[in-house]
Amino acid sequence: MLQQLFSPSVQHTLDLVGIFVFAISGALLAVRKNFDVFGIAVLAEVTALGGGVFRDLVIGAVPPAAFTDLGYFLTPFLAALLVFFLHPQVERIQFGVNVFDAAGLGLFCVTGTVKAYDYGLGLTSSVALGLGSAVGGGVLRDVLANETPSLLRWDRDLYAVPAIVGATMVAVCIRYDALGPFTSGLAVVTAFVLRLLAMRYHWRAPRAWNRRSNVREE
Template identity: 70%
Template sequence: MTSQIFTPDVQQVLDLIGIFVFALSGGLLAVRKNLDIFGIAVLAEVTALGGGVFRDLVIGAVPPAAFQNMGYFFTPLVATLVVFFLHPEVQRINGTIQLLDAAGLGLFCVTGTAKAHDYGLGSVADIALGMLTAVGGGVARDLLAHELPSLLRWDRALYAVPALVGAGMVAVLIWLNALDGVTGTLAALVAFTLRMLALRYDWRAPRAWHRGSSSSGGESG
């Protein structure tokens, strides 16, 4: 199966790290929203697992992996306790969390695309589900917290685009029959690097082009 890019033990460790960091970001938003410990746990779980659960439901991989591997389910609860008791300290290492979050983004867009391919989807669907695996949990988190999802906000650095690029690379590698541990890692690194550069240089997607009003002279601006 192409989804098994890494050895099972390595895949497990990488997944748990990514899940833990995504859960921290969900928990921190819950603290900023002044939610109780249950609310923190819910946002942590949704952020960490939402993208993968959505992908698995779409491709028919049921029950989703998050409910088959209890390590996946309990890791966000550990993150919940960390945030509940140590959130000021966690906030102070926000740069490190962003670094690990970018790494999780790269990993999940790669493995999500590969898993979608294993279930017989076409390249376009593979890419879409790879991207959603990486960013879907964050979208669900923001919606539950009554916020416009970060990936739709023009004032936030690129997030979905790096995941889309990484997923696109995986789809090309699958088409070339060249996806393995090395090339999969390269695709994840590209997505990671793009995300870090977007944070460093505040790269944003362009907004709609503003034309000058035809009633004020008819020239475009």
């Protein structure tokens, strides 16, 4: 089914663009954390490929695509080198990086859901793995950098929710035999636009109802 959504060349190109942008976000965090060049490369690789590797291991698509396609493996290194030498300039175009990151989020939540379903998972499990494909690398990045994952922080703009919406749209289309290039593209665009709106208007998920906590907010 995945092959019917995009041609192989288009799918590969989109994957590499998404991987590159995710890798930049990981490398930038490494620079902020004062990591050395090895740490920058590791965080770039983990951020870019972690979600896809997690998905492939769960569904039994081994070895994961990240280890069978040299382009997938080398692209994060290129991003790491770019950030290593030009991180002040990259920081100045952070908004542009965030826009491409949102596009990668939309793409990977859709392709991850479809791939999981192709390997025999049910619709709900496929949505969960679609989400994991899109955000898993960022979670691993934050854990390795000793940060509370952005995914779990109340003071960060919605990130997981747009991916869940996109993945759910794919599951609904699969359920009603309506998944095709147009509907899958619509799911990508929906997740992308929701993420952009969340960044623009600082949409955040609600915290506990009638919260009465003495824990200090960070």
